[in-house]
Amino acid sequence: MNETALSLSIIFTWIGVTLIVGVLAGIKRKFNLEGYLVSGRALGALFLYTLMAAEIYSAYAFLGVAGWAYSFGMPIMYAFGYGSLAYAFGYFYAKHVWKAGKKFGYVTQADYFMHRFGSKALAVFTALIGIIFIIPYVQLQLQGLGYILHVGSLNTLSINLGMTIALIVVLIYVYTSGLRGIAWTNFLQGIFMFIIAWGVVFAIPFIKFGGIGPLFEKLLETKPQMLYLHPPLGLTWYLSTMILSGLGFFIWPHLWPSIFGAKDIKPLKKTYVVLPLYSFFMLPVVLAGLTVVAAGLKISVPDEAILKAVELAYPKWVLGVVGAAGFAAAASTASAIILAAAGLTASNIYRIAKPSASDRELVLTSRLFVVFYALLALTLAIVARGRLVALLLLGYSGITQMFPGAVLGMFWRRINKWNVSAGLIAGLATIIYLKFFGPGNYLGIHFGLWGLIVNFIVVLIGAIFIKGDKSFDEFKKES
Amino acid sequence: MVDKERKLVAIILGSIPWIAYIIISPLFNRAKPLIAGMPPLMFWDTIWMALTSLCLFLAYKVEFGGR
Numbered sequence: 001m002n003e004t005a006l007s008l009s010i011i012f013t014w015i016g017v018t019l020i021v022g023v024l025a026g027i028k029r030k031f032n033l034e035g036y037l038v039s040g041r042a043l044g045a046l047f048l049y050t051l052m053a054a055e056i057y058s059a060y061a062f063l064g065v066a067g068w069a070y071s072f073g074m075p076i077m078y079a080f081g082y083g084s085l086a087y088a089f090g091y092f093y094a095k096h097v098w099k100a101g102k103k104f105g106y107v108t109q110a111d112y113f114m115h116r117f118g119s120k121a122l123a124v125f126t127a128l129i130g131i132i133f134i135i136p137y138v139q140l141q142l143q144g145l146g147y148i149l150h151v152g153s154l155n156t157l158s159i160n161l162g163m164t165i166a167l168i169v170v171l172i173y174v175y176t177s178g179l180r181g182i183a184w185t186n187f188l189q190g191i192f193m194f195i196i197a198w199g200v201v202f203a204i205p206f207i208k209f210g211g212i213g214p215l216f217e218k219l220l221e222t223k224p225q226m227l228y229l230h231p232p233l234g235l236t237w238y239l240s241t242m243i244l245s246g247l248g249f250f251i252w253p254h255l256w257p258s259i260f261g262a263k264d265i266k267p268l269k270k271t272y273v274v275l276p277l278y279s280f281f282m283l284p285v286v287l288a289g290l291t292v293v294a295a296g297l298k299i300s301v302p303d304e305a306i307l308k309a310v311e312l313a314y315p316k317w318v319l320g321v322v323g324a325a326g327f328a329a330a331a332s333t334a335s336a337i338i339l340a341a342a343g344l345t346a347s348n349i350y351r352i353a354k355p356s357a358s359d360r361e362l363v364l365t366s367r368l369f370v371v372f373y374a375l376l377a378l379t380l381a382i383v384a385r386g387r388l389v390a391l392l393l394l395g396y397s398g399i400t401q402m403f404p405g406a407v408l409g410m411f412w413r414r415i416n417k418w419n420v421s422a423g424l425i426a427g428l429a430t431i432i433y434l435k436f437f438g439p440g441n442y443l444g445i446h447f448g449l450w451g452l453i454v455n456f457i458v459v460l461i462g463a464i465f466i467k468g469d470k471s472f473d474e475f476k477k478e479s
Numbered sequence: 480m481v482d483k484e485r486k487l488v489a490i491i492l493g494s495i496p497w498i499a500y501i502i503i504s505p506l507f508n509r510a511k512p513l514i515a516g517m518p519p520l521m522f523w524d525t526i527w528m529a530l531t532s533l534c535l536f537l538a539y540k541v542e543f544g545g546r
Contacts, residue, residue, distance in 0.1 A: 074521065080525060088497060273535040273536050273539050276532040
């Protein structure tokens with residue numbers, strides 16, 4: 001067998017295995033919307049952990065992080081930081097999301113916005129924000145999958161063809177199984193990614209340079225400017241992206257169904273105790289990206305750096321193994337987030353537009369929108385390709401604007417639909433202005449954080465005039 | 480400890496990672512000397528992934544320990 005065929009067959013065998021597991025897990029389950037989206041709120045700690053780990057660590061962590069390290073060096077340290085910040089925050093916050101979800105039967109994030117603020121319009125608005133800013137996140141996964149099949153096939157498949165094949169695989173995942181099926185495939189994928197990162201990728205700087213120390217000695221000689229932060233991606237960029245992502249992490253609408261899916265508070269908290277350890281797997285990934293720099297290799301698609309690093313150090317068939325792990329990372333996340341976007345559409349837009357819709361109709365709508373969003377992301381990936389880290393940060397910029405409503409709203413009765421909406425609009429207007437018409441990252445601070453600052457100011461000024469929100473009392477009432 | 484105190488201690492433990500990354504890590508922004516073979520910032524941000532887990536583990540023990 002030639003090298004291309006061997007490499008590709010490893011990738012596709014793994015895809016086949018995960019598909020079979022996903023389908024078996026999804027079969028014979030009753031498909032009402034709650035079962036499809038939150039697995040009947042019955043997931044324990046181990047299941048929850050792997051589900052979340054595989055859902056969180058995506059093409060961004062596997063390819064994007066290596067690519068950013070390859071292009072810029074130390075700015076990627078923001079990625080090491082924000083995960084820890086997010087989990088330290090989520091450890092305290094997720095409990096409130098879970099409790100409210102159980103008490104009032106929420107299935108999506110927009111359900112919370114509708115009920116807490118007593119506003120259908122706000123539910124639709126937040127659902128739309130969630131959907132719009134999930135799309136770059138899906139696009140990022142598809143691009144990553146395309147790169148994997150491109151390099152994994154030793155350039156036989158084009159990136160666009162790779163993305164199209166990947167899209168079909170992702171659709172099969174989602175279509176057949178819902179959250180429970182994704183959880184099972186993620187269980188396999190989470191373990192596999194971890195083994196590959198430590199077993200294969202971590203060895204790369206050792207094979208090429210004899211260790212981590214010698215790798216950085218070499219970089220000190222050739223590229224010292226990559227080893228510390230300086231503008232344009234200086235300290236302000238590092239700190240602002242870390243804060244933006246650390247605060248925004250738990251506002252991603254796709255994480256809420258997995259929080260609702262938990263059986264109890266304890267397994268949920270245990271998950272966040274252990275998740276920072278899983279982030280360690282970005283260490284070998286960063287080292288691989290830097291190895292490509294130190295080896296003096298110039299590559300045309302920077303986000304393929306990790307794959308190029310594998311090519312540098314190993315026989316070509318190993319690309320198939322690493323490609324399969326990366327494919328797992330990207331496909332699991334892609335399926336979970338597309339499912340979340342479709343869920344928002346069905347339960348918070350379609351159901352509000354047509355209150356008489358039956359459960360069956362909602363599942364059908366949800367499944368149709370899965371295809372629609374996947375195709376939309378594919379189109380964007382083809383016509384407007386971006387850097388993976390930049391795409392994720394774009395998503396965060398929008399998602400984090402829901403922070404005041406999603407977090408302050410849980411505890412403070414001076415937060416109501418008016419100041420939340422005004423803050424959202426002001427925040428979004430700020431990021432759109434800075435990103436498309438203004439100076440971008442003004443003063444080196446990421447435009448998303450500028451949006452959040454403006455958003456907060458508007459919400460707090462509003463809070464001075466709002467005495468209290470009746471729907472807050474309803475929200476806090478013991479049932 | 481009563482529940483309120485437990486909760487307060489847990490929250491203090493949970494804010495330590497924020498201090499480590501947002502306030503302290505900028506002090507490590509230099510190329511040399513390499514620590515454990517890594518630039519100082521990378522070393523600090525890496526060990527704090529483990530230390531964050533430790534902080535949250537302690538918070539969990541404080542909140543639920545013995546119960």
